[in-house]
Amino acid sequence: MCLAIPAKITRIDPATDIALVAIGAVSKEVSLALVEDVAEGDYVLVHVGYALNKLSAEEAEHTLRLIREIGLLEEEADADLVANDPPAEDQS
Amino acid sequence: MxxxxxxxxxxxxxxxxxxxxxxxxxxxxxxxxxxxxxTPQATAALLPQLFSVCSKAQSKACVTALDLACGFTPAPRVEAIRELSVAAETIREHLWRLLLDWPRLMDESADRVAMASVLSWFKDLSAGLDPDGSLFRPGAGEGKANTRLCDPLLADIDGLIALRLLGMPSAQWLEEVTDGEGFIRWVETTATPAARLLRRLALSGEAALGGSAVTRLPEITDRDLVARLGASDAAGFLALPTWDGAPRETSPLTRRADCGLMRDLTAIHGNGLLPRLAAQLLEVAFLVSKARSLLATQAPAEQPDPMAPEPGLGVGRSDAARGLLIHVARVDEGQVMDYRILAPTEWNFHPRGAVAQGLAALPDAEDGILRRRAESLIMATDPCVAFELSLVSSSGLN
Structure with missing residues (x-):
């Protein structure tokens, strides 16, 4: 069962094509190398360190709501966590 | 969490x-x-949003289970287009490995430009195969695939695969690389990173690394599956599945085990590293040809059992990129009462399974070499989630 989680882009470093994204209350770095035309504020699907494709805010919220419903994502927990999941070192 | x-x-x-x-x-x-x-309709709509990495394989297993449970019989054309969607998704998933991970195994750069093209290709093909999003809904009609749009897209991906991986179109590769001799000829005469990696493995003595005694998952009838998933320890089975008391493997390696090339490679290298990687490459070539055939004939290659194991119960199978995906759904009075998913990663990465045994069989070596070999074996079996690999030596964690 392979979940890809909608994440909101909060910052983009154009020099490295790396974005900081928010998944619930957790921040992660992901590579934007595989997607085009994304901007801060957009939602993307994230899988093993890469942004896969852009989602509408409505689609993203719908999926996140479902993931929360089944207890796999908590909004308030881990507020201080910053998880790095760089594609070159930790991926499947 | x-x-x-x-x-x-x-x-x-x-x-x-x-x-x-x-x-x-x-x-x-x-x-x-x-x-x-x-409802079954809501379930089929939600499922690909949740399991979006292999959403086509998940959707096909889902709709097969729900169609059976609800008494719907899909049209052959719809079945064929569903199979085609899953084949395209498996091509995309294998290309992820081949273009992003395989170069890294040789300390070369991942081919992100090509992979971005693959993602774009898959998006366009999916839009052509399922323009209104109804393909994987229970009781789907005839489907609305725009097959004229899809034909050139399959030619495009074959061109990319020829340029970046095979050095020739998929159909030609399948004709030329039918056995071990053809494979050696190909790796010796092709300059793509994939061919160079496989050549290096063959020459370095690492081809058989990570072999195990784990055998392939046998064919399991719907009734046996339903009985197993209905047992009191079903949750434990879904997390750590075994069959007949033993861990099993379901992967491209086991799926292609009967073709001449894989028979030759496993006869020499067992189920070690080289045959595992070769199976992914073979599957890309095979599925491009299969996709073209499905598009041309619009007749399904698979013939699922049209009978539900019992009223209101459906079992759906799908050949996902990492192996066999199984869904079981129980529907009563228009409502899903129970839904179970058994995914290939649970078989292949079982604590006593093929990867665990293969890792334990690696010869001891200095940390860097041991880590590279372990990562190669893990990638060659391909979990669908991130992994953390740690080495513990006498001095502690590395």
């Missing part, structure tokens, strides 16, 4: 008797419970 997809934590430990391997998974196994209480 800060990591909804979960991950595999894989630890290698040096012991006086050799390498010990431990695999611990934090993957969620009960996410399918979210579908209980919903």
């Amino acid at each position: 800060s990591d909804p997809p979960g991950r595999l934590k894989i630890q290698l430990r040096r012991t006086p008797r050799g390498i010990a391997a431990e695999i611990d998974s934090t993957r969620p196994r009960n996410a399918a419970a979210a579908f209980a209480g919903r």
Whole structure:
């Protein structure tokens, strides 16, 4: 069962094509190398360190709501966590 | 929970008797419970949003199970287009490995430009195959695939695969690389990173690394599956599945085990590293040809059992990129009462399974070499989640 989680882009470093994204209350770095035309504020699907494709805010919220419903994502927990999941070192 | 997809934590430990391997998974196994209480239509609509990595394979297993449980019989053309969608998704998933991970195994750069093209190709093809999003809904009609749009897209991906991987079109590769001799000829005469990696493995003596005694998952009847998933320890089975008391493997390697090339490679190298990687490459070539055939004939290659194991119960299978995906749905009075998913990663990365045994069989070596070999074996079997690999030596974690 392979979940890809909608994440909101909060910052983009154009020099490295790396974005900081928010998944619930957790921040992660992901590579934007595989997607085009994304901007801060957009939602993307994230899988093993890469942004896969852009989602509408409505689609993203719908999926996140479902993931929360089944207890796999908590909004308030881990507020201080910053998880790095760089594609070159930790991926499947 | 800060990591909804979960991950595999894989630890290698040096012991006086050799390498010990431990695999611990934090993957969620009960996410399918979210579908209980919903209608079959709502379930089929929600499922690909949740399981979006292999959403076509998940959707096909889902709709097969729900169609059976609800008494719907899909049209052959719809079945064929569903198979084609899954084949395209498996091509995309294997290309992820081949273009992003295989170059890294040779300390070369991942081919992200080509992979971005693959993602764009898959998006366009999916839009052509399923323009209104109804293909994987229970009781789908004839489907609205725009097959004229899809034909040139399959030619495009074949061109990319020829340029970046095979050095020739898929159909030609399948004609030329039919056995071990053809494979050696190909790796010796082709300059793509994929061919160079396989040539290096063959020459370095690492081709058989990571072999195990784990055998392939046998054919299991719907009735046996339903009985197993209805047992009191079903949750444990879904997390750590075994069959006839033994861990099993379901992967491209086991799926292609009967073709001439794989028979020759496994006769020499067992189920080690080289045959595992070669199976992924073979599957890309095979599925491009299969996709073209499905598009041309619009007749399904698979013939699922049209009979539900019992009224209101449906079993759906799908050949996902990592192996066999199984869904079981129970529907009563228009509502999903129970939904179970058994995914290939649970078989292949079982704590006593093919990867665990293969890692434990690696010869001890200096940390860097041991880590590279372990990562190669893990990638060659391909979990669908991130993994963390740690080495424990006498001085502690590395």
